[in-house]
Amino acid sequence: MFYPVQYRGWTVCSPADPSRQKSRQIMSKDSQMRAAINQKLIEMGERERLKELLRAKLVECGWKDQLKAHCKDVIKEKGLEHVTVEDLVTEVTPKGRALVPDSVKKELLQRIRAFLAQHATL
Amino acid sequence: MTWSDSHYSAIKISHTDFQMKMEDMPLSGPDNTKLEALVHDIYSELVEDACLGLCFEVHRAVKQGYFFLDDTDQESLKEFEIVDQPGVDIFGQVYNQWKNKECECPNCKRLIAASRFAPHLEKCLGMGRNSSRIANRRLASNNNMSKSESDQEDNDDLNDNDWSYGAEKKAKKRKSEKNQNSPRRSKSLKHKNGDLGGSIPSETYKYNYNTGISYETLGPDEVRSLLTTQCGVISEHTKKMCTRPSLPDADAVVESDSFDIPDRQSVMSRLQWEDSPDISPADSASSKASTNHSDSRMPKKKKKTPLSLNSVGGSGGGGGVGGGGGGGGGSLTGGSSSSSQSNISLSTKKKRPKLQAPSISSIYDDLN
Numbered sequence: 001m002f003y004p005v006q007y008r009g010w011t012v013c014s015p016a017d018p019s020r021q022k023s024r025q026i027m028s029k030d031s032q033m034r035a036a037i038n039q040k041l042i043e044m045g046e047r048e049r050l051k052e053l054l055r056a057k058l059v060e061c062g063w064k065d066q067l068k069a070h071c072k073d074v075i076k077e078k079g080l081e082h083v084t085v086e087d088l089v090t091e092v093t094p095k096g097r098a099l100v101p102d103s104v105k106k107e108l109l110q111r112i113r114a115f116l117a118q119h120a121t122l
Numbered sequence: 123m124t125w126s127d128s129h130y131s132a133i134k135i136s137h138t139d140f141q142m143k144m145e146d147m148p149l150s151g152p153d154n155t156k157l158e159a160l161v162h163d164i165y166s167e168l169v170e171d172a173c174l175g176l177c178f179e180v181h182r183a184v185k186q187g188y189f190f191l192d193d194t195d196q197e198s199l200k201e202f203e204i205v206d207q208p209g210v211d212i213f214g215q216v217y218n219q220w221k222n223k224e225c226e227c228p229n230c231k232r233l234i235a236a237s238r239f240a241p242h243l244e245k246c247l248g249m250g251r252n253s254s255r256i257a258n259r260r261l262a263s264n265n266n267m268s269k270s271e272s273d274q275e276d277n278d279d280l281n282d283n284d285w286s287y288g289a290e291k292k293a294k295k296r297k298s299e300k301n302q303n304s305p306r307r308s309k310s311l312k313h314k315n316g317d318l319g320g321s322i323p324s325e326t327y328k329y330n331y332n333t334g335i336s337y338e339t340l341g342p343d344e345v346r347s348l349l350t351t352q353c354g355v356i357s358e359h360t361k362k363m364c365t366r367p368s369l370p371d372a373d374a375v376v377e378s379d380s381f382d383i384p385d386r387q388s389v390m391s392r393l394q395w396e397d398s399p400d401i402s403p404a405d406s407a408s409s410k411a412s413t414n415h416s417d418s419r420m421p422k423k424k425k426k427t428p429l430s431l432n433s434v435g436g437s438g439g440g441g442g443v444g445g446g447g448g449g450g451g452g453s454l455t456g457g458s459s460s461s462s463q464s465n466i467s468l469s470t471k472k473k474r475p476k477l478q479a480p481s482i483s484s485i486y487d488d489l490n
Contacts, residue, residue: 034160041164054168055175064176071180075189083184088177096173097166108168112161 037120046115050108057104067096266339 041047058064074091075083183189205214224233229246244250248257337345337356348354353364 030156033156034163037160038164047168051168051171054172058172067173067176068180071176072190075180075184080184083181085177085181088181089174092177092180093170093173096176097169100169105165108165109161112164113157116157116161 033120037116040119041115044119050111053111054104054108057107058100061101061104063096063099063101063104066099067092070095 038047041050071088071092074088078087180189204212206212207214209216211217220236223236225236225239226232227234227239227242227246229243234242241250245253245256248254340348349368351367353366353368355364356362357364
């Protein structure tokens with residue numbers, strides 16, 4: 001007989017966070033489910049496919065160029081020699097998230113949902 | 123701690139078990155929102171990945187120094203802007219600007235359209251690849267025409283229907299079919315023994331090509347030499363002249379190349395050119411013809427012999443060309459053009475049936 005894992009879960013960071021120590025923490029059903037789904041996503045190659053699809057769409061719609069231009073500004077601001085990855089990341093990521101066009105977002109969400117519907121019992 | 127360890131194992135086991143159980147769980151409200159949240163989370167992860175990727179790319183470009191390479195100054199940007207006007211391509215050039223222009227030819231002083239200017243110059247100056255060919259052909263045909271006219275007056279017999287049907291049709295055909303610039307021509311000119319003298323080179327090829335031969339246009343000597351060496355019958359269907367060598371011995375249908383010499387001797391002994399013209403067809407005719415064959419004939423099987431249009435049809439004997447049936451007498455070489463030697467050797471081997479050349483030689487004999 002197995003104990004259902006229904007302990008009050010600890011607040012865990014997002015499933016992709018590598019620092020999460022799955023084996024040590026008591027996870028909520030929720031996070032377990034997430035973990036399972038993520039695992040399946042990766043195993044079936046769907047994650048890669050989604051990633052490529054997103055990249056292609058973003059290039060197509062000009063998001064990449066927009067963001068690159070923003071990068072230029074940041075670099076000019078910080079100085080060419082001293083710019084670090086962290087600088088760029090902190091400056092660029094929020095803007096990047098915001099700049100994704102709705103159509104792209106919708107399509108991706110649709111695909112993820114479809115995958116979940118197919119491969120996870122909901 | 124044992125407790126945590128056991129927990130650990132419990133969790134592990136239940137994890138897999140949980141998955142199986144998950145599939146059985148039905149959809150429920152709270153799960154839906156959770157699911158939706160999950161979907162969004164997955165999406166955000168993907169977007170973050172993309173952003174990170176871009177950051178790494180840019181950072182590397184900055185550190186490697188190629189990030190700002192594609193920046194151009196405003197001036198050059200304006201210069202190469204895409205043009206979007208009607209009648210003009212994207213570079214701003216008019217593409218059919220020269221379509222309606224005309225140029226004056228420096229040679230003939232005519233106004234030629236621009237697109238036809240280059241070919242016209244080629245012809246006009248006589249310097250292109252084709253212009254020499256065309257000029258030669260024209261030259262040849264003009265000479266042929268003039269020669270044929272003179273011949274017709276002299277040789278009434280040539281107008282005989284037996285020989286001349288299809289000749290008119292052939293006259294035109296001949297022109298177009300001759301390849302004036304073929305390498306063969308120069309070779310035959312070298313070999314020829316000179317009877318042609320300064321005659322137009324195209325004449326040497328009159329009997330090279332089986333098509334387009336017109337007896338009316340050949341001189342009597344040539345016709346005789348031609349007909350004593352070959353059959354010469356013009357087919358009704360194809361209008362081609364039979365090039366089977368006239369064999370001295372009708373019965374000796376020999377295929378081998380060694381037909382050459384023995385026949386020659388036998389023929390020479392038998393034949394006399396000066397006999398009366400009223401000879402029976404086939405053997406005697408051809409054998410008569412071959413008597414006069416000069417000894418200058420060289421036994422050739424497949425090689426080219428020197429052209430000697432003077433000699434009446436080469437020597438007796440098979441001319442080294444396999445058999446064909448008896449048919450005419452005479453043999454190859456000599457009279458006919460050298461290059462036709464190989465032609466004839468091929469053609470006679472093919473043409474098995476006997477084609478008689480009834481008293482051809484006798485007729486032309488009379489003319490002399």
